[in-house]
Amino acid sequence: MLTPRAEDFPRWYQDLIAKAKLADNGPVRGTMVIRPAGYAIWERMQAEMDARIKAAGAENAYFPLFIPESYLKREAEHVEGFSPELAVVTHGGGKQLAEPVVVRPTSETVIGEFMAKWVDSYRDLPLLLNQWANVVRWELRPRVFLRTSEFLWQEGHTAHATREDARAYARKILHEAYEDLMVNVLGIPVVVGLKTARERFAGATATYTCEGMMGDGKALQLGTSHELGQNFAKAFDISYSSAEGGREHAWTTSWGTSTRMLGGLIMAHGDDNGLRVPPRLAPIQAYVMVVKDGEGVGEAATKLCDALRDAGVRVALDDRTDTAFGRRAVDAELRGYPVRVEVGPRDLAAGNAVVVRRTDGSKAPTPVADVVGAVLAALDADQRALHDQALAFRQSRTTDVATLAEAIEAAATGWARVPWSAVGVAGEAEANGQGVTVRCLLRADGSVPDTEDEPDLVAILARAY
C-alpha cells in the first residue's frame, strides 16, 4: 500500500496524502486542493483554536486580500523578508492598475493601517484582533500542507499600551492557545521556545515558536507568536493618548497557525498503515462498519451508531457491503479513524461486536451492550497514548551534547540540545550551511527566555521542514 516510512519518509508522506484523499496539488504551482477528508480535520482544528483565541479575549475580523505595494515598504525588515515571495496583481477589471497590489503574505501592514485609525486613547487598548484567511507566499520548493504558495491560517494582531502587556499577550496565546491545542488536542508534545535573531519573523523584536518532532526526527515549526515592539506602530502611526495626557506609540504583536498543522499531524502520528488522528481532534471518532449483510446486522450497527452518538461520540456508519470488507477496513486504517466497531453476522450471533483501536491495532470482541463504554475508554486512553508515544519518540531522538560539531552530528537523526554559548551567531551560520537550524532557545528549566542574551540558555538544533 504505502511506501514504508523507514524506506522513504517523504514518499510515504505523499502517498498517505494521496491515498487517504486528504489533498491534491493545485493547477498553479505550489497551490493545493484540500479534499473533504483533510478539510474536516482542518475544521476541527479551527473550531478548537477559535475557541481558545476567543477565550483569550480576541475578536475575529476580516481585512482585505489585496495590499497596496507601498504599505509593505513602510517597515524595512518586513518588506525585505517578504519581497521574494510576493504575488503581484498588475491588472484589474481589464486595465493596468495605477499602483500594483500584492496578495497578502501576512497582514501586519494593512491591519496596522486600520489600528492607527481605530486607536485614539489608552481606553481603546488593548485591541485584540484575529482573522481566518488565506495568504500567498510564492514557494520554490512546495510540499503539500508544509510549504504551499497559498495556505489557510489564522493571524492574530494586537496593540497594547506597554511592552510588558504586549509580551504577556504574545506569551498567553503561545501557551494557552497554541501549546495547549497542540499538546492536548493534536497530541504533539511541542517544545516551546524563543527563536534566534536569525530565525525571527521579519519585523519582529522577538519570535516565540512551538516545534514538533516528526516521525523521521526532523523538526516542524507548528506556530509562532511575535512581539513586534514599536516597529509597526511607528511605521503606521498606531498611537494613543495616555492617561497622563501624552501621545505614545503602541506596542504590537502578531501570531499565526496554519494548515501546516495538518502536515505536522500526519508526520507526528502516521504509521505504515496510514494516518492516526487523536480522538479529541478526529471528525469521525468511531467508524461503525457492517462487515457483511446478515440477520439483524444492519439494525445492530445502526443502533450502535445511535447509542454512540447519544454518548457524545462523533460517529459514521459504513454499510457499503457491495465493497469488500477488507478494502474498507484498509481504507479506515488509512484515514486514521481512532476506533472501528465491526459488526458482522458471526460475532453478532455470539452477542458481540469487535472494537478495533487504530493506535495499537488491538481487536477486542465486545458484548454489544458494552461497546459504548469500551469505545469511550479507548478514545480516552488513545488520546494519551498517541501523545505519550510521540513524547517517548522525541526523547529517544534527542541528544544532549556539548559542542556544535556534536550537535550537527546528532541532528542527522534527531534533535540536539546544546548550550547556546557553544553555538552563538557564528556557529548558527555554520550549522545552517550544513542544513541544520537552531529551532529555539530554552532556559535550563525549560521555560521560555525573553532574549537570546540571557545566560545558560539551551539551543535545540535540528533539520527541519
Add this chain to the structure above:
Amino acid sequence: MLTPRAEDFPRWYQDLIAKAKLADNGPVRGTMVIRPAGYAIWERMQAEMDARIKAAGAENAYFPLFIPESYLKREAEHVEGFSPELAVVTHGGGKQLAEPVVVRPTSETVIGEFMAKWVDSYRDLPLLLNQWANVVRWELRPRVFLRTSEFLWQEGHTAHATREDARAYARKILHEAYEDLMVNVLGIPVVVGLKTARERFAGATATYTCEGMMGDGKALQLGTSHELGQNFAKAFDISYSSAEGGREHAWTTSWGTSTRMLGGLIMAHGDDNGLRVPPRLAPIQAYVMVVKDGEGVGEAATKLCDALRDAGVRVALDDRTDTAFGRRAVDAELRGYPVRVEVGPRDLAAGNAVVVRRTDGSKAPTPVADVVGAVLAALDADQRALHDQALAFRQSRTTDVATLAEAIEAAATGWARVPWSAVGVAGEAEANGQGVTVRCLLRADGSVPDTEDEPDLVAILARAY
C-alpha cells in the same frame, strides 16, 4: 445621529455601517474591512448556513485562489461573463509568470477540473462539495457589503448522474438552505423564483434566486442556485461509467451566498436609530447594562447575565459606568442588540430591571426574578415581529399591474407583479434601459418554474442593488 432613511437612504446605509462599526472601506478600491461587530454577525450566518449545507449532504473542501487563465476560457459564456471583472496576477516570487493566473471570481472551472479527476463511476455520484472562501470581482461602483471587489462567500458545486437529480439538488439548496435561513433566521421574507435568460449566471442553464425587498422598496438578490446542465461537464470532461456500462457526462450545479447578506440585513430591518438584528441571528441577544454604580447593582447585573446564559441566551455585560449611560444606550440601539436589560440603583431598589426591546422600543420595568422569562418571550416574539414587519412592508410596496409601462412606473417605489407575457425579452431590455430589472419569474401559485417558457408566469420587476 444617522441621516434619516427617508431623507437619503444610501447615506443612512453608509452612516449606519460606520457608526455601528460594522465595516470600513479597504485601501485598495472596492475592498472592505469587516470589523468585529460586523464579522460576529457573519460568523453566525456562516454557522447557520454551514449546518444547513451539511444537512443537505454536502462536504466542505478548499480549492486554490489562483486559477490558470486558460481554465476560464474553456466555457465560452463563463469567460465572457467574468472577463471584465478579473484581477490578474502576472508576477510571482519576483518573476514574470509564464501563464498569468486569475484570482478566482468563482470556482466552477477549477473545481470542474478536479471533479473530472475524482469522478469515474456512477457510484461516485452525486459529488456534493462546498467551500467557504474569498472571491474577487473588480467593481467599478463598489458599495460596502453589496458590491465589493473582494467578498466572502460559500460556493457549492455538485455533480450528478442525471439532469433531474441536478435540478432537484439545486432546488433543495435553494429552499432548505437559502430560503429557510433567510426567512427563519434573517427574518427577510424573500421571494424565490427563476431568473430570466438575461439575468442568468454566466454558463448556467437555469438560475434560481432569493430576492429580498429593502427598506427603500428596491430589491436585493440574496442568493442564487444554478443548474449548469452539461456545460462545465463537457468543458472539463466530468464523465462517469453508467450502471449500463456507457460513458456519460455528468450534470452539475453551483450555488452561492455571500457577505452581501449583511447588506441585506441592514437594509431590510434597520431604522433611523440603527441596525435591528433578528434574535435567532444576533451574536448578542441580550445586552445587560449597569446604568450607574450603586448598592448591589453590579452584582445584580452579573447575576442576570449568568441566569440568561444558563437559559441559553447569548449575553454581554456592559458595566462601563465611566461612559455616560445615554451614550452607551444609543450605541446599543445602533448595534441592534434585540433586548437590553438596564440595571440601575433606582429600579433595583424597587426590585426591578428594565427590559427594553429594540424592535418596538418598548421599555418594561420587570421584577428581577421575571427578567429571564421576559427576555426569552421578547426574543421569540421579536424574531417573528421583524419578519412580519418586513413582509407587511413588502406587500404594501408590491403592485399588481397588467402592462410593462405600469410595471416600470410601479418600480419607482417598490416591486411590480406583471404577467411575463406582457414583458418578454424585448420588454425586459426596455425596462433595463430605465434602470428596472426582472428580478425573477414565478408561477401563478408562487412556486418556482423550470423555464421561462412555461405559460402564465408572473414577473417581478424592480430597481435593484
